Amino acid sequence: MNQPRLLYLQSGGPTAVLNASAQGVIETARKLGISVYAARDGLAGLLEDRLVNTDGVSDHDIARLGFLPGGHFGVSRRMIGRFDKCPEDWLRMKAVLARHGIHYLLINGGNGSLGCAARLADFQRHTGHALHVIGVPKTIDNDLVGTDNSPGYGSAAKFLASTMLEVGMDMISMGRGRVFIMEAMGRHTGWLAAAPAAARIHGGQAPHIVLLPEVPFEQDKFLAAVDASLAAHGQCAISVAEGLVDASGRFVTEANASAVYGHEQLGGVGSWLAGLLKRERGLSAHVAQVDYLQRAAGHLVSATDAAQAYQMGQKGVEWLQAGRSGEMAGIRRLSDHPYRWEVAAFPLSDVGDLEKAFPAHFISADGYGVTQVFLDYLLPLMEGERMPPFRQGLPDYRRIEWPPV
Amino acid sequence: MNQPRLLYLQSGGPTAVLNASAQGVIETARKLGISVYAARDGLAGLLEDRLVNTDGVSDHDIARLGFLPGGHFGVSRRMIGRFDKCPEDWLRMKAVLARHGIHYLLINGGNGSLGCAARLADFQRHTGHALHVIGVPKTIDNDLVGTDNSPGYGSAAKFLASTMLEVGMDMISMGRGRVFIMEAMGRHTGWLAAAPAAARIHGGQAPHIVLLPEVPFEQDKFLAAVDASLAAHGQCAISVAEGLVDASGRFVTEANASAVYGHEQLGGVGSWLAGLLKRERGLSAHVAQVDYLQRAAGHLVSATDAAQAYQMGQKGVEWLQAGRSGEMAGIRRLSDHPYRWEVAAFPLSDVGDLEKAFPAHFISADGYGVTQVFLDYLLPLMEGERMPPFRQGLPDYRRIEWPPV
Structure with a gap:
């Protein structure tokens, strides 16, 4: 039996902990015996068959990856529409996925990217190629619905x-x-x-x-x-x-x-x-x-944020291996004081292309401040400091080379 | 015999390590048995007799002081001219200093403030009040002459x-x-x-x-x-x-x-x-x-910078106690690799009101970059990370209350 293979995509604007999710994905896949390819520049790289192979990269470098700002595989705003709107995109994707024996897809992105993930959950029905699709959120804007908060x-x-x-x-x-x-x-x-x-x-x-x-x-x-x-x-x-x-x-x-x-x-x-x-x-x-x-600002990352980003990536891989699809790994808050949370599943179809407004009850009566309810929400998300390693007085963000497939 | 008393002034724009110098001044004075008053808002507070007494503040708070951004005693752009230009300022100062039994003055500031310090080194000759004056540099602009670099x-x-x-x-x-x-x-x-x-x-x-x-x-x-x-x-x-x-x-x-x-x-x-x-x-x-x-940005302070700021404050107090006056405690670089430095004395009259240009040999030939010589100069100054304590996800910058005199 061939080793199962996962394709990991980063999509949309980067955050300081996007690569912490990537680290969670790759480290978990290694434990589970899953090969991980990543697309250069998100969906653009998938459509153009510009993939890299993370499998040969050292554990040490994968641990370093989690500290690097930006989206280390490259991101893009390239999206993919419904099958009936752009069948050629879907067939190009099918060719690439089939060529590389990929049946797991993990999209790490914001609302537009998760909208793509929601559509792609129907991949097998439209193309005949078996594909499990899980979304992992990321956005500094915190505007994703369902999840209590978004990594970044x-x-x-x-x-x-x-x-x-x-x-x-x-x-x-x-x-x-x-x-x-x-x-x-x-x-x-x-x-x-x-x-x-x-x-x-x-x-x-x-x-x-x-x-x-x-x-x-x-x-x-x-x-x-x-x-x-x-x-x-x-x-x-x-x-x-x-x-x-x-x-x-x-x-x-x-x-x-x-x-x-x-x-x-x-x-x-x-x-x-x-x-x-x-x-x-x-x-x-x-x-x-x-x-x-x-x-x-990788030099002042919230340790809570980094841990959540990592664990969502981890869960995404576990869920793919368990045969799940069409879900986003998000955060469910269990309590404010003490802050307790768990990774929970949200249907991608309830998340994609939607935007969560800043709630009215988070805004003070005069409109020029916030309420205690907002602070109770916010403070746990900033808790803990995760410093990157430093070298010569600056964060050690030496890049990792990914071998092309 | 009365306890000797030092007046400490912060002057000009703050830096992230200005209060590290203040910590060095106060902790050193405590060891040497010197009382430390500080002026609110620099020279403005001295002229208006708005002084605070640091002596009763706990050692714990003085240690915390070194982490706080800003100038915790308050700064101002108020300067003092030559005696013949504004004798009334000098006589007001004399009255305040005499009232509080102050014979040591330590001015922590940039080129304008150190120009004031240079003039005030002649205080006794003009006013009859014995006053030793030492300057300690601070400026993010790094434009002070004499010293190899300026704290901040x-x-x-x-x-x-x-x-x-x-x-x-x-x-x-x-x-x-x-x-x-x-x-x-x-x-x-x-x-x-x-x-x-x-x-x-x-x-x-x-x-x-x-x-x-x-x-x-x-x-x-x-x-x-x-x-x-x-x-x-x-x-x-x-x-x-x-x-x-x-x-x-x-x-x-x-x-x-x-x-x-x-x-x-x-x-x-x-x-x-x-x-x-x-x-x-x-x-x-x-x-x-x-x-x-x-x-x-107190959350990303150079440990080297903080240590230098502290030690200049320390030396300033030691020099005052040793009867020295009219000098600035600055940095003399001994070598780039490894970086070695010492606190050295520079005559205030050679420093005050002057500005050190960015040297031509630090600028690359095309004018759009820097040279390796500049990087050799700069890198050691950024070496080491000094994080403040954090509380609830944010730097713990709770203010210190200073009892007014």
Whole structure:
């Protein structure tokens, strides 16, 4: 009997713990006697038969893999539609899978990628090639339905909250009159921009204002809140989501671009808010645009997040071997205090292509902060520190070479 | 005989290890039987008699102090001029110092603050009040003369280089066509913007281009370098100093503000470069503006930097007790490989109000990178990791209460 073979795909934007899931997949497969191929650049590499073989790579390197930021096999936004929409894609996939004797597919991605996984669960019915498909979530956006949280979010939140806490300490030492704006990612949901609010749990003041995409921006109310913060605390630290919208649902940067700039907006919403504060209040705000740093910060990973990412990869392989298909390995929370969780199965068809909003009861009454319920949700996800090895003062992220198939 | 008393001042912009110097000062003074008062908000607090007494604070809290970002006693930009320019300031200081029986002054600051320290070394001659004055450097800008490096720089460099390394890993996984711009601080010198170049020592590619204030910006040459990077690597990561200037010596953001925007420039040079790449090449660049994060990142401090900061504070106290005055405790490098250093004395009059440029031999021939000589200089300064204690997933930066005098 041939050795069973699994194909592992990373898809969508990377996180700081995406490769921890990859480590969980490969180490578990090795224990179970399953060969693991991985596609270069996600579905694109599968369709183009650009595969690598992880089997000959040393255990030591697979253990190192879990610390590396990014998606080490390469990711892409290439998706695959329903069979009736693009049969040629399905037949190309079938040819590649058959050529390499692959009957297990594990897709590690966000909502779009898991939507592909949901469709591909019907692979045998459409193509005749037996294929078990399991999804493992990843996204810093934390917007996947079903699972209590998505791997990647806890680490991004930990980085954002830690840096807001640190900047808050710096600001206090500089005295009155300081305004600081930190722009987090999040085009549609406030999961990331809300995270810095945790910086207040240790008695810190920052952030004084949190601006979420779920709360339409009102200029007068915002300016009054800044005034109030400066009056009460002498300072104002603001966490803002890149996707802040106005009452009409347009991104504020977009809606105001022509009126304010007369040309395409170049900076993000943080710079735009700084401009507003300058014009309307004469304030000089400092702006941090965190950008990729928040999802790549392998040096400050949440140990909880890394453990969950690993275990979801592990379960995915076990489930494939057990003959399961069409499921996502997600997190079910059992309790907040103490935090207890387990890996649980969610039907891929209930997850794919859907987006979980930041719940209304996580937002404070004035719309400019979060509730204790959100902090109870968030804090366990950031718990524990997982440092990478360091070499010459920098994280040791030496790349791993994967032999092509 | 009364217990000798030292007044400790923090002045100028904070660093991640400024409070490590404070810890060194207080712990050393305790061993030597010296009382330590500290001024709130630097020279402002001294002039206004807003002092706190560290003597009753527990040893445990003083040990915690060394981990806290910011300047925990408060900083200000308030400076003090020559005696003949502002005798009233000197006489106010004298009154405060005499009232509290203070004859030792330790100023922990950058070039402006150390200029004040240099002037105040003549305190007794002008005012009749015996005062020994020692300076301890701090600045992320690393622009102090005399000392081989300034405490604060190694940690800021470590954060910038680590995050560039991490983003570089993330970019590689996303494939071709990505452009990323990371804006570092540095109005006048390239010490900070050059640091991410260390991210390449482990085989990484990013940053492909480093833009320093020392190299006047030439648009055509820059665009050609971006083209070349995209052609060779499929990507382009850029580290840029906020103080990038054009051939006429004006900040590029300032020089181009009216032509490009028709209004005041709101974003930083990173956004401005992204706009340029959009207009001239149709490229969509990601921009990170690191801002205060780079100087407040207590979670990723260089252990070497923290140890030097501590020991300079320690030496400063020992020298004051030994009757020395008018000196700065700085670093003398003894060798690169292995890195060996010692605390050495530099006359304050040779340091104050001066600025150390980023040396020409640290810049690569094409002006868009650094030399091995710079890396030999930089790497030891980032060596070692000093993590703060964590609590509930975040650095434990609970503030210390200082009893007012």
